[in-house]
Amino acid sequence: SKLEMFVDDLPIMPKVQGFSVRDGALVPGNLTIGMFQKLWKFHRDLPATRVFAYGLSKESATVPGPTIEARRGVHTHITWENHLPSRHILPWDPTIPTAKPSSGGVPTVVHLHGGVHPPFSDGNSNSWFTSGFHSTGPTWSSPTSSYPNVQPPGNLWYHDHAMGLTRVNLLTGLIGAYILRDPSLESSLPLPSSPFDLNLIVFDRSFRTDGSIYMNSTGNNPSIHPEWQPEYFGDAIIVNGKAWPRLHVQRRRYRFRILNASNARFFRFSFSNALPFFHIGSDSTYLPKPVKTTGFLLAPSEIADVIVDFSDSPTDSAILLNHAKYPFPSGDPVDEINSKVMKFVIERQRSPDQSRIPRHLIRFPKPSPQSAVKTRYITMYEYTTPSDEPTHLYLNGKAYEDPATETPKSGTSEIWHVINLTDDNHPLHIHLAHLSVLEQREILELEKFKDCMTKLNDAIKCHVDNHAVGKKDKVAKHERGWKNVFKAQPGFVTTMLVRFKLLGPGNTTYPFDATAEPGYVYHCHVSFFFPFFK
Ligand code: C2O
Known part of the structure; x- marks a missing residue:
């Protein structure tokens, strides 16, 4: 039977402050957010659904989880606790690289997507933990993640990131919004504010x-x-x-x-x-x-x-x-x-409305390709080995478990040419960085280029520059700012500037060691993890 549309009111997720106020001053926030199994009503006429939900308590846990509101320049420390049962709600498959806790339980780890933070707080896929921290992954180090909130104001989100289980953990409900605000930059903008x-x-x-x-x-x-x-x-x-x-x-x-x-x-x-x-x-x-x-x-x-x-x-x-x-x-x-x-x-x-759409918003440094210290070619394609099937996506023919190949230095910018030889558009997400797409060029004689890549696995030896001479696709105007994910079109080379330093006024490098273990990853947000860099 079909579910009737537009019969439930839009829920507004509970808000949680990522900072505290002491004697009128903002001080770091210390939160504990749990993951709970509970029942959630997705529709008036649908029986309640068993979900995994983030919340300050089981009673208040929601799908999506609470919206965390942080302040720029004020740390948010979050202790993420796993209160999930011993069995997963959804089927998962141990034949792909997957967290396998020795004592059962559902492995989870939280990634703040879009965040610029120390490696140990990045929610590395191998830093997973189960209920009560009974089992922990090889790179797990602390129950508390620290988010320095040093980046420009904007919109981030948090979600599960456990090895091999990210897709099923997200499907069960482990997602939530994270807003970073900076009143010194934003309060002069006449934008609609709460509750609008x-x-x-x-x-x-x-x-x-x-x-x-x-x-x-x-x-x-x-x-x-x-x-x-x-x-x-x-x-x-x-x-x-x-x-x-x-x-x-x-x-x-x-x-x-x-x-x-x-x-x-x-x-x-x-x-x-x-x-x-x-x-x-x-x-x-x-x-x-x-x-x-x-x-x-x-x-x-x-x-x-x-x-x-x-x-x-x-x-x-x-x-x-x-x-x-x-x-x-x-x-x-x-x-x-x-x-x-x-x-x-x-x-x-x-209704009366004091808000306006201003002519100017916030200016950040323009992407300057001249500032790049390194050029990389990153090829996405479906890679077949005799023992494998062709639906595994790899970057430059490498799997997640392979040693890190991309090792940018904190404080630098790089040019990345991302070559998409698959049939699908892949939203490529880079941790710890801001990126700006410069150009999208169609690859001509695609089959010939693919054949060469299958043999040599080297974009330069396969003369990518001679192939990437087709139609140029303009970057949509609303996507020309600094982002952390971009759509790599199939059959195109997408060129972008990746910035591994802070955006905006003041100190331009990260206030922590970005080259420390366990490093960071970049990956497609659809299906599988790619090699990590550090
Ligand atoms: Cu939205 Cu590596 O994740």
């Missing part, structure tokens, strides 16, 4: 009629991987933990910080009544100026920070739509149910 400043965390899920999360547990190649699938697509669209919710809004401006927290689904958002979006930021931080669009593409793990002005609405309701094929861009068109996201019900009467 809202997080929208969007993902897809499928459910059985008993309410349980459905995940296809037949492996893509059952003789090798009995239960592992490289991608997950669900047919219900969930926002802030409810399927196709509705939100009553005033006829005025709102700020929406929209995160795509799906495993593999891209969203191409637009409004049914053509209301525009004014982009003020993306993942990481602000754009220099607002950019107006009537629709935009958001890959898994990307964030769009937008202003929507409902006082311009010609109608009294607007449906947020999705048109992205899945897998993107080579898959099926959306169908009726996953082409709708949520509904805004707009008040008739205009």
Whole structure:
């Protein structure tokens, strides 16, 4: 039976302060956030679903978890506690590299996505731990992670990152928003503020009629991987933990910080009544100026920070739509149910509104390719070995377990040419850095180049520069700022500047040793981990 759309109100996740106030001054915050198994109602007519949820307590735990609000320049220390039962809710597959606790339990570790923080706080996939820290991974060192919040204000998120289990741990609900604020830079911006400043965390899920999360547990190649699938697509669209919710809004401006927290689904958002979006930021931080669009593409793990002005609405309701094929861009068109996201019900009467869309936002240093100290070529392709099947994605032919190859120095910038030889768009995420896409060039004679890469595995010897001479795709204006994830288009070379130093005024290097163990990773946010750098 079909679930009726737009019958549940959009939940607003609880807020947690990442700092404290003592004698009028801001001091570091010390939080303890747990992971709990509980029941969660995703829809009025769907029985409650067993989930894993972050929260200060089991009672207050939510899917997504609480929104952490941190202050720039004030540390947030979080002790992440695992209170999960001995068995996972979803099937997982031990035939891929996976955390395997000796004493059972569900391995978890938390990564602050987009954060610039010391390596031991990065949620390294091998720093996993089970309930009560009974088992811990090889690089686990401390129950407490420290986030110095030294980067520009903007939008981050936290999610599970355990080796081999990240996809199933996220599917069960282990995600949450993290907002970094800097009043000295932001208070002069006349943007909509609370309660008109809202997080929208969007993902897809499928459910059985008993309410349980459905995940296809037949492996893509059952003789090798009995239960592992490289991608997950669900047919219900969930926002802030409810399927196709509705939100009553005033006829005025709102700020929406929209995160795509799906495993593999891209969203191409637009409004049914053509209301525009004014982009003020993306993942990481602000754009220099607002950019107006009537629709935009958001890959898994990307964030769009937008202003929507409902006082311009010609109608009294607007449906947020999705048109992205899945897998993107080579898959099926959306169908009726996953082409709708949520509904805004707009008040008739205009409301007073002090907010504006400013002409300028926050200026950060422009990407300067001349400042790069190193150029790297990174090729994504599906790599086959005699004993393996061709759906494993590797970078430069290397697996996660291989020794680190990319070892940038803290305080420097580099040029990365990312060569995508797969059929799908891959949202590549780089930890600890900010990146800016400079150019996207189509690869001509793709098959010839692929053949060469299969033999030589060396982009320079295969003359990538002679191949990357096809159509140039402009970087969308709202994606030209500093980000931490970008969409690597299939059949293209994406060139970007990666900055391993702080953005913005003051000290430009990290206030910690970025080369320390256990290092950092860069990876596609869809399916599998790639080699790490440190
Ligand atoms: Cu959003 Cu390495 O993760």
